Amino acid sequence: MKKRISLAIFTVLSATALFGCSSSESTSGDSGDKIKISYYSSTSDQEAKDAITKITENFEKDNPDVDVEVTFGGQGYENNMKVKMAANDLPDAFDTHGWAQNRYGKYLADLKDEEWASKLTDTMKPILTDDNGKVYALPLNEAKDGITYNVDILEKYGIEAPKTFDELMAAAEKIKKESKGEVLPFYFSGIDSSSIGQFFDYFATPLLISADKNYADDLLNDKFDWNNWTYLPKKFKEMFDKGYMNEDVLTAKYSDMPKLFAEGKIAFIMNGPQSVLQSKEMNPDINIGYMPVPSIVEGDEAAFSGGERFTMAVWKDSKHLEETKEYVAYFAKPENLKLMAEASGLPAGIKDIDADLGELTKYYEQYESNRVFPYFDRVYIPNGMWDVLCTQGQELLAGSVTPKQFSKNMKKEVERLKSQQK
Template sequence: MKKLTGAILASALSLSVALTGCSQRSDSGSVTQESVKPAENAATTATAANGPKKRITVYSATADKPVQEVYRQIANDYIKENPNVEVDLQFPGSEYENIMKVKMAANDMPDIFDTHGWAVIRYGTYLADLKDQPWVPQLTDTIKDVVTDKSGKVHALVLSEAKDGLTYNADLLKKYNIDVPKTFDELMAAAEKLKSESKGEVTPFYFSGIDDWMIGQFFDYFATSLLISPKQNEAQALLDNKMDWNKWNQLPEKFLEMYKKGFMNKDVLTAKYSDLSGLFAQGKVAFTLLGPSFADEVHKVNPNLKIGFMPVPSMVAGDEPNFSGGERLTMGASKDSKNLEEAKKLVAYFAKPDNMAKFANVTKLPPGLKGVTAKHEFTEYYDKYASIRVFPYFDRVYLPNGMWDVLCKSGSALLGGQITPQQYSDKMKQEVERLRKK
């Protein structure tokens, strides 16, 4: 297990936002948000008029500021109704997964945490069973089995379901007379046209080496298109650990080709995810390999920009596009929480239809519960592509725990000239075999 330095952990935890019922602005009476240091949190027990407060720590993997703000709004509302509770929201960003690994090893989990796709497989033994909660009967048909194990244990509330494809600047595609690509070859042709006809003003794709999950996303998406989605596929071979990893070569070869042809930002290794919204809003980026949850940030800069959403193009002749899906944002409760019942109440509060709708509207994703009405500009795309197949994320089904980091880091090393496509494939084979033996 990768060890996290104290400096990184302290940096991540410094993003904590503590929300307290008694911290109000005198001019409005609204709850203010106050950043506090972990040491101060640990050393101080807030008190209400009726005694000590119950402090509930909530960790989320989201890096999107508008989504974080929805968490804050709902938590603020909850503590107004429950002044004996303090909610500590923490958003560690790109270090989320590493911090969770450290906490699992120390058996020191937050009261509530985001399972980010691993509710059953990775976090199952750390989570309380929520099957008796009032919102469970409303779990959607597409997500219920994802967060429920064979014994019937329900591991988490799914705030938003993932239905991931490519988000694109619809105005740019219209300007350059480009149809929405259905195949990888069509996607590359669109990239060439955008680059050449804009004389380099438009960068077809944006990736970040700092937030290298964006690079990992390419390999996770297109691994499904190459190896799983086609009728003749490698699904069983992967499950049986009999995959010929030379077949992986095509993915790093194509990714490196995109880089060499100038189809992605030149500063990819030092670029940050946080810069994407501004560049996209200015019409300098055409495609992103992620869902449209950053749309609100784009529209703050350019309210009139038309943003589109599409499935992941196919890579094999005769195949069709697909979506990658599963859990996106979730709330699971630690079985060892000292305030488990209060944690369950907070999760149930987030599960209220109005609150679920807030997440659907800000993430631009389908809610994990039935009976939630969402109204946002991407509803038309979900309706348009309702019949498109949705596959579970490639790494969550076909790779052992720990391989996501390999996807991301190897992709960055490939662009940095440290490894070749063949060495990337060799690394995949080596790490899959090593991790399966654990």
């Protein structure tokens, strides 16, 4: 079957009929009298989109009585899924994008009897399996998010991959000084503010969670003193004031980052290596390095933020439950999980998948024993706080709030959102 990939413009009002959003992309076929099932993916990575499309086309060839509509939601994914949940009218299969249990759990079929379910990696098993043994989703890959860096820049200035936050700041100072401002230590975007939110989500874990003495219980039991948060906005503001990031951060586009990284003008990216795959296409000679998030508390070790990246869960009320499970099982084939891992530059979330991650393989092997902690915002602060991290970070750099006010606003917003969700 030939597939047509088309661009469509959707609104939230139309989300009850479709799954799209502004500038969403979908793949669809001429279904005729075939069984129709749908898959809604949150990915905006072109390589991952291509892999999902290819696997789906192969599934349709092997299952000629089934037609699959694949939709890529992009930035509007989360809002459209909220509309779909409110209407209890979900896609047959969809990406849980980090919220398999906490947000989508009650809508999902149990996949524990699927052949692949017993092969979840040790880090993915507790995320996608509950105490009763229910398996919520198939992981198409596994997020081990850290910091991506330009190997050539670090070698040029005699810098080893930083293990602590202080070492990271020292590296930034050296790069700024010795490059005479030609190389940015860090790049952030105020327009695509998720890069700002990522800084706070990354470093909240080494500041508050990963050390032996930590605040995990206080955060979970509403006893946390938010004055202990102030370290992060204080340091982020210092990074801006000292010229460690792009001066135009509030108006900069994140889409400009791959080109700048490819040109050797950025040293560190607060994101996983999939964020610079486009840079490698622009400049095949660039050497990409990868490391876990540096520690902050003395005696602690660098660790990854991790969990779900791309997944496939099944709506329990799907009219074509068995066909949808077969579709998910098709993605679970080793060759397909290998393709997804290689397309996203991330390890597979199922054991014994021999994926070639190119130059990144040595880094995953080097840091294989480093711990992986769940994303801070998915465990310790309520749904809705991601936007607060992003907007407060913007206001901090704009001078609208101080680091202490940032912390006060965090406390206020956490309390507000928790009260709404009771």
